[in-house]
Amino acid sequence: MGDIMEMLASALRMTIPVLITALGAIFSERSGVTNIGLEGMMMTGAFWGAYGALHYGPVGGFLLAIAMGMLVALIHAVVTVTYRVDQIVSGVAINILAYGLARFFSIALFGMATTSPSVEGLPKIDIPVLKNISVLKPIATDISPIIILGILLVFVTYWVLEKTVFGLRLKAVGENPLAADTLGVKVIPYRYIGVIISGAFAGLAGAYLSIEHTHMYVEGMTQGKGFIALAAMIFGNWMPYGSFWASFLFGFAEAISMRVVQSKVVPYQFIKMIPYVLTLLVLAGVVRKAQPPASVGIPYSREGD
Amino acid sequence: MNKRFKIILLQLLTPIVAILFAVVLSSVLIVAIGKSPIEVYQTMIEFSLGRADSVGAILFNATPLIFSGLAVALSFKVGLFNIGVEGQYFIGAFFAAFVGFTFTGLPAFIHLPLAILAAMVGGVLWAFVPIYLKVRRGVHEVISTIMLNYIAYSLIHYLIADLFMDRNQKVPEGLGSPLIRTPHFAESALMPKLHGFLSFFGIDLPNYVYLNWFFVIGLLLAVGMYYLLWHTPFGYEIRAVGSNPKASEAAGISPNKIYFKGFLLSGAIAGLIGLSHLLSFYGYMDLDFPKNFGFNGIAVALMGNNNPFGIVLAALLFGFLNRGAEGVQTFMGVPMETIVIMQGIIILSVVVAANILGRYVKRLEKKEA
Structure with a gap:
């Protein structure tokens, strides 16, 4: 039992960065903008998180990471929403740009291209009540507050999207921008906000990796998690709860893959493929039908060109 | 001024303006780390263009990008977005590697073409999955190819580190562990360098430059693709479906068939991307086999406006930037990453500039009407 709980705790730690990024992606996609620059935004967050944590403490690190994630997202928004450039092209460029910027600033600020000095994380916390149940000890004690925040964000995202005027309008803009525009909902600002929220979340998730998980910035530490988050969001059918379960499944797969490296029963590379293969199956309709927002990926302008 | 002439001139100017914009923004970074941009660019140009080995290296750098730019552009032309070029070239490279280390004793004129063919088969196989899902299941090819890349x-x-790892390496007793790589390829599977050919013209390249015949094959492929797209019925169908699938269907062209053929052809070209490095520089496949040629191909295709000759120029530009980056890092202590950043900015400014130009042209045409 203890082993299983340890495994769950490890899975939970792997889930959080993917989950937070996937939740952010929901805002962007539901407003109608595909964001494959998430990987670059996470990388940006991981780097500036470590830099901020080094100079201003962990909270400063997280705030700086969120701000920088939003800044990179703003580029994506300007290029795709205002200039209506293909969203995939912009995302690819953002990833290249973010990789170059992270390395550049790493050399300029840390004197090393690939790592930062080690940084201190947020104080670890125990969950009241749950911590007293001995079985739950591994997942209820000594955990990062960001894990709690990530799980709370699932409910917050659901509430914002389903219960607030802002959320309903955001979704309207992603489903049928022309109709939304006709009813007086301003399409452009909603899409900007959607994209920028995704940047903030991805920045936060990246900073979790560097500040809380590894306690330092390491080049390439996002390891495609931005893309896994995109997969989790699709697997979760563009919904917060669905994305949570998908992220958890992928986090669990990652936790397993780390444990079977030695065992040789299944090559761990195959376990690493699980998120991608599952997402392909969902998209192919083998598991169930994928339902993306109707207007995602299509730039909007009143003239219709 | 004649309107058409004006539009063509603007189209030529667009990438130049984008490059200048990127140069200006990169200069800000260079100033920020206390170096002089003018000196950096000067070093870049002198180091890259003033030495035979640099020019050879630029052409070697450009080789995979010509293939990847052409592969991406072909998918663009048919109206699809092949982000999977990245995965397709990895699979293609492994197929070629497999042929390279499995067969021995074949004459080179059979072994090498067989390796090249295998690479194309690998690329086609990896392209088959997304295009099948697209045509039959309506799965967006961008998302499926991202998954397939990973x-x-x-x-x-797995194949390199486990199934086909070279376990017969001679590691000196007590000195390190065997490298994680496939066995070496037979000599007959390697692509000869261009050095012998060039020495006819009095150009002597040093041995550490790996410029090989794949560069020439890339140039021929660009010519071939130009001919295919603009001078054959199939090329016409590709462009027709790419610009308006519904109208093509009404005209009796089946878009799904063209999607299939066009995408698989894109995959076949993608399979070749890694070969210039694999069958010349490496001679085996290991975990350091270069990544990202596929993604950079997107940049090259955009930069070259999806025109085969434009793509060759764009690939040369990126080859030049990479070589220049090595130069400024060695001689001026400016991180190579400045140039990576510059590439990212170039892509973004090219697409934004192309969009602004497109709107301007449209307005111009409206005025006329």
């Missing part, structure tokens, strides 16, 4: 990375990692 599956390819993991699969190749």
Whole structure:
């Protein structure tokens, strides 16, 4: 039992960065903008998180990471929403740009291209009540507050999207921008906000990796998690709860893959493929039908060109 | 001024303006780390263009990008977005590697073409999945190819590090562990360098430059693709479906068939991307086999406006930037990453500039009407 709980705790730690990024992606996609620059935004967050944590403490690190994630997202928004450039092209460029910027600033600020000095994380916390149940000890004690925040964000995202005027309008803009525009909902600002929220979340998730998980910035530490988050969001059918379960499944797969490296029963590379293969199956309709927002990926302008 | 002439002039100016914009923004970074931009660019140009080995290196750098730019552009032309070029070239490279280390004793004129063919088959296989899902299941090819890229990375990692790892390496007693790589390829599977050919013209390249015949093949492929797209019925169908699938269907062209053929052809070209490095520089496949040629191909295709000759120029530009980056890092202590950043900015400014130009042209045409 203890082993299983340890495994769950490890899975939970792997889930959080993917989950937070996937939740952010929901805002962007539901407003109608595909964001494959998430990987670059996470990388940006991981780097500036470590830099901020080094100079201003962990909270400063997280705030700086969120701000920088939003800044990179703003580029994506300007290029795709205002200039209506293909969203995939912009995302690819953002990833290249973010990789170059992270390395550049790493050399300029840390004197090393690939790592930062080690940084201190947020104080670890125990969950009241749950911590007293001995079985739950591994997942209820000594955990990062960001894990709690990530799980709370699932409910917050659901509430914002389903219960607030802002959320309903955001979704309207992603489903049928022309109709939304006709009813007086301003399409452009909603899409900007959607994209920028995704940047903030991805920045936060990246900073979790560097500040809380590894306690330092390491080049390439996002390891495609931005893309896994995109997969989790699709697997979760563009919904917060669905994305949570998908992220958890992928986090669990990652936790397993780390444990079977030695065992040789299944090559761990195959376990690493699980998120991608599952997402392909969902998209192919083998598991169930994928339902993306109707207007995602299509730039909007009143003239219709 | 004649309107058409004006539009063509603007189209030529667009990438130049984008490059200048990127140069200006990169200069800000260079100033920020206390170096002089003018000196940096000067070093870049002198180092890259003033020495035969640099020019050879630029052409070698450009070779995979010509293939990847052409592969991406072909998918663009048919109206699809092949982000999976990245995975397709990894799989293609492994197929070629497999042929390279499995067969021995074949004459080179059979072995090498067989390796090239295998690479194309690998690329086609990896392209088949997304285009099948697209045509039959309506799955967006961008998302499926992103997933397949990561599956390819993991699969190749497994094949190199486990199933086909070279276990007969001679490691000196007590000195390190065997390298994680495939066995060496037979000599007959390697692509000869261009050095012998060039020495006819009095150009002597040093041995550490790996410029080989794949560069020439890339140029021929660009010519071939130009001919295919603009001078054959199939090329016409590709462009017709790419610009308006519904109208093509009404005209009796089946878009799904063209999607299939066009995408698989894109995959076949993608399979070749890694070969210039694999069958010349490396001679085996290991975990350091270069990544990202596929993604950079997107930049090259955009930069070259999806025109085969434009793509060759764009690939040369990127080859030049990479070589220049090595120069400024060595001689001026400016991080190579400045140039990576510059590439990212170039892509973004090219697409934004192309968009602004497109709107301007449209307005111009409206005025006329």
